[in-house]
Amino acid sequence: MRLVIANCSVDYIGRLTAHLPMAPRVLMRKADGSLLVHSDGGSYKPLNWMSAPCSIVEEAPDATQADAGVTALWRVTQTKTGDQLLVTIGEVFSDHSHDLGKDPGLEKDGVEAHLQKLLADQIDLLGEGHALVRREYMTAIGPVDILARDATGASVAVEIKRRGGIDGVEQLTRYLELMNRDPLLAPVSGVFAAQEIAPQARTLAEDRGIRCVILDYDEMRGVDPRHMRLF
Amino acid sequence: MRLVIANCSVDYIGRLTAHLPMAPRVLMRKADGSLLVHSDGGSYKPLNWMSAPCSIVEEAPDATQADAGVTALWRVTQTKTGDQLLVTIGEVFSDHSHDLGKDPGLEKDGVEAHLQKLLADQIDLLGEGHALVRREYMTAIGPVDILARDATGASVAVEIKRRGGIDGVEQLTRYLELMNRDPLLAPVSGVFAAQEIAPQARTLAEDRGIRCVILDYDEMRGVDPRHMRLF
DNA sequence: CTATCTATCTCGTGC
DNA sequence: GCACGAGGTAGATAG
Structure with missing residues (x-):
């Protein structure tokens, strides 16, 4: 890992062309060869970047560039796509390297698979008398998240999303269309379950x-992470 | 902008809970208060982060933590959502700050709006005798990318994507359904135009x-950016 | 490997 | 301000 704080301008040519005028920025060169260009704002997305695998060639500035204050040129080339990034470096404010080693990695817990599991365990959230048939009920065009039966014994197909959008409705519609052609299942009604629905x-x-x-994730798992204490 | 290279562990509680074991990493604190935790690999996405607006409170380690080598604790709280990030810092390898100022920002050129413009200019790519009616033809459920007429004068609705997926077909289907109810337009046929179609x-x-x-972007704009030279 | 789907998505744009 | 679509999406997962 090498961290350089310097005046720089950046040109990218690949899926699109983009340009960053000369200004102070952070250049992060990772051990895998990738390069990130960050400013002092925005979110976690860099202003510009090149992802691995790529090679970085340092070129010396020519006389004209040197006169203009250019101290170095980094030409970064993506190995597979050929995308190019040219970093023109002026004044360097700091430059530090450190070997971080391989990272043990992030341990995540609980998102959408979790929602499906919770709803299967609390299937009466769909209404009194509902019973789970099975999760990931397989059809010819893919798995339905949950298949259940209501109090009258009729089939219910459930599509689960964290955020419910039109595409989720279309997906469920396709499943329902197909399942309602199956005399062993029909009639099948649909439930669109999500934390938020557009x-x-x-x-x-x-x-x-x-x-x-609407699914209340915090209520379903019985804790409110907003009020959980760290340690 | 403050860049710290240090041993640290990170706990996040918010939309999900996540944990990073103690290891050497880069902590990037931006001027807007946001914090990124980067390792020496992966892509431009940090291992963990907190986006602005948020506040960072530095806490002193208690006796037990100090004995375990903890030198500082950063408690980061998202102002709006209450999401929390707790960074437990051990040995610090480097710590540098620099004021970058406001960034002039990225100038982009040419993606999908460009495709639409190019196809409008080269409407005969749809077939001989086609004529443009208008781009962004407005309907009750949104704008159709391009409305044209074929050689026989019949309406043609065009949906343009860089990558054509099922959702794009669904979108066009909804437009066609609606437009074919309009006696002034019907019959309307559909064209799904994209650089790649799944x-x-x-x-x-x-x-x-x-x-x-299938649209060939490079051919449509008459240049191949892969072979363009930087400077 | 390819194809599909999710995301603490981020980012723009139009209302 | 919210809602919606695009992304140099990236990343995980299933086939």
Whole structure:
């Protein structure tokens, strides 16, 4: 890992062309060869970057560039796509290297697979008398998140999303269309379950007779992480 | 901008919970208060982060932590969501600050809007005798990318994507459904135009009578950026 | 390997 | 301000 704080301008040519005028920025060169160009704002996305695998060639500035204050040129080339990044470096404010070694990696816990598991365990959130048939019920065009039966014994297909959008409704619609052709299952009603449902998606779903259910993740897992203490 | 290279462990509680074991990493604190935790690999996405607006409180380690080699604790709290990040810092290898100022920002050129413009200018790519009616033709459920007429004068609705997926076909299908109810337009045929079209999307489109057209961006703009020189 | 789907997505844009 | 779509999406996962 090498961290350089310097005046620089950056030109990228690849899927698009982009340019960054000369200004002070942070250049992060990782051990795998990748390069990130960060400013003092924005979010975690760099202003510009090159991802591994890539090679960096340092070129000496020519006389004209040297006169203009250019101290170094980094030409970064993506190995597979040929995308190019040219970093023109002026004044260097700091330059430090340190070997970090391989990172042990991030341990995540709980997102959408978790929602599906929780809903399967608390299937009566769909309404009293509901019973789970199975998770990941396989159809010819893919797995339905949850198949259940309501109090009358009729089939219910459930599509689960963290954020419910129109595409989720379309997906569920395709499943319902298919499943309702199966005499062993029909009639199958649909439930669109999500933490949030976009207004347009709700309108489309209800227009097609699909019921919308909002899932409260924190309540379902029985804790509110907002109030959990770290350590 | 403050750059710290140090041994650290990180705990995040928010949309999910995540943990990073103690290891050497780069901590990037931006002027807007945001914090990025980077390792020496991976892509431009940090291992963990907190985006602005957020506040960072530095806490002193207690006796037990100090004995374990903890030199500092950063408690980062997202102002709006309350998400928390706790960074436990051990040995510090380097620590540098520099004021970068406001960045002039990235200048982009040429992606999908460009594709639409190019296709409007070269509308005969859809077939001989085609004529442009207008770009961004407005309907009740949103704008159709391009409305044209074929050699016989019949309406053609075009959906443009860089990468054509199933969602794009669904989108065009909704437009066609709506437009074919308008006696002034009907019958309207559909064209799904993209640089790449996913096999499933192509199957779905053709099954619905929608024609697929592959767009060659480089050919349409008349240059190949792979061979363009920087400077 | 390819294809699909998610994301603490981020980022723009239009309303 | 929110809603929606695009991304040099990146990253995980299933086939």
